[in-house]
Amino acid sequence: MVSLAGEAARGMVSRGRWLIYAQRGRRVMAGLAVTGVVAGTVAARPICMIEPGEVGIRVNRLTGNVSELNEGWSLLLPEVHRLSRYSLKDQTYQPSRSARASDPAPFQSVEGLSIGVEVNIRYLLDAEKIRTLAARLPENVGQEIIEPVIDGVLRRHFAQHTVREIFSTQRVQIQKDLTAELTPLLAADGVILRSVTLGNVDLPHQYRTGMEALLAEELNAEKMRYTLDLKDKQVKQSALEAEADKVRREKAAEAAGNEEIIAARARAEAMRHVLPFKEKEIEQRRLEAEAAKVSRLTQATAEAEAHRIEAAGEADARRKLAESDAYRVEVTGKAASEQLARDAELISRNPLLIQKTLADKLSDKIQVIIAPPQAGGFIAGNLLGQPQTAGYAGAPKPSSEAVASTGEMSSQEE
Structure with missing residues (x-):
């Protein structure tokens, strides 16, 4: 037993020396220390949470300081701080x-x-x-x-x-x-x-029952009081209505009499004013009749004068129209005579003008060249079916082939 205890003691001493002097041992001791601190911190819970709508009062037991903690996370050291929560809702x-x-x-x-x-x-x-x-x-x-x-x-x-x-x-x-x-x-x-x-x-039940009975009695008494007041008021109302009816009938009779008197006075006053009005109305009608008579006479005179003026104007217009027609016929005849004289003089100087005029009127698509006509011939003799036997003065007679070609060209042009 002693030997076993000695061996255990020597093992522990050697393990302690290893933890102290060996680098690995020191690392193990540091890790154990950090783990212990973290475990203690987690177990002590040094962080507290203040919920929305709350306020926390933190009291330092060492210094006695009091601080107010609002919503959020706050530091709370165990055995040092005391926290009290109060709701602000x-x-x-x-x-x-x-x-x-x-x-x-x-x-x-x-x-x-x-x-x-x-x-x-x-x-x-x-x-x-x-x-x-x-x-x-x-x-x-x-x-x-x-x-x-x-x-x-x-x-x-x-x-x-x-x-x-x-x-x-x-x-x-x-x-x-x-x-x-x-x-x-x-x-x-x-x-x-x-x-x-x-x-x-x-x-309480008994008090409620008694109160209900008392209220019922009070209601009955109140109802009776109101009923009596109502009857009294109805009697007074009937008396007042009768008195009012009497006064109303008296007032109605007095008003009817006054109305008849006022109506009679009004009729008399109206008659006094109506008579002069009637006289003025008769005089006005007479004057209106005379005015209508004068107006009709004036209108008839004006209409007769208008008819006379219209007849005179119409006769004058017809006379002037006849004179203008005669003048137009005279001037037109003189102009036609003068034009014929000029045309005769022009034709006498230019005999070919008649043939050119005829050629122009044949068609607007035919181009005409005026040449001296054959002796004893006419420019439109072919169109009229006249034989052309004579030739131009001093011109040779055309051959049969030329005559034939000329006929073909004439037929093609037609």
Whole structure:
């Protein structure tokens, strides 16, 4: 045994020497140290996460410094820092133990009756005051500070009012009073009150039954009172209607008489004005008849004068037309005579002009050259079927072949 222990001791010493003096051993020791540090860090969790809508208050236990951590990752050293999380979102508180009259902690009215009231308190933490109040505020602010304060105020207020006031008549005023008292109390602890809402009011069964009976009696009494008032008003209405009917008939008779008097006066006044108007109307008609007579005479005279002027104008026009026709015939005859004289003189000087004129009128596609005609012949003799036996003066007679070719050319031209 001693030898085994000695060998184990020598092995451990040699292993320690190897770890200290050998390069590989030092590497193994450094790796083990780094692994130990990483494992310790992971086990201690020095990094914390602040969720959206939250704020973290980190307190240094060594120095006592307080820092506010916003949304994101933050450093948190174990045993050095203490972190408190606070929600910045709107929160609600509903006293669930006092919502019904049969719950464990119902509210008490001034009569000493147990009632249940559904109350909804909406609040949020003031982000500007959390850092300054974190030293004295617990982590669960709602359960340890807000709920006790609200319960105390609610019970004190409900104890000052009757069930009837809480149930109906003073409901809005109670809600306003609760808001006015809770706002400064919660603000002192860094809490902002959003609203206070009163919901259903649960009454004890016996009280509810009695209240229903009382309400029924009150309703009957109120109904009877309104019925009597209605009957009284109906009687007064009937009397007023009768009086009004009487006054109306009197006024109607008086109005009818006044209307007849006014109508008679109006007729008399109208007649007084109508007579002169009638006289003026008769005089106007007489003057209109005389004016119409004068107008017709004037129109007839004008029409006769117009007919006379038209007849004189028409006769003068016909005379001038006859004179112009005679002058035209005379001038045209003189011009024709002079033209014939000129033509005769021109033909006498140029006998070939008649033949040229005839050739021009044959066709616009024939080109004509005037040559001296044969003795005793005519330029259009061939067209008229006249024989051409004579020749030009002093010209030789054409041969038979020339005559034949001339005939062929004439036929081709035709």
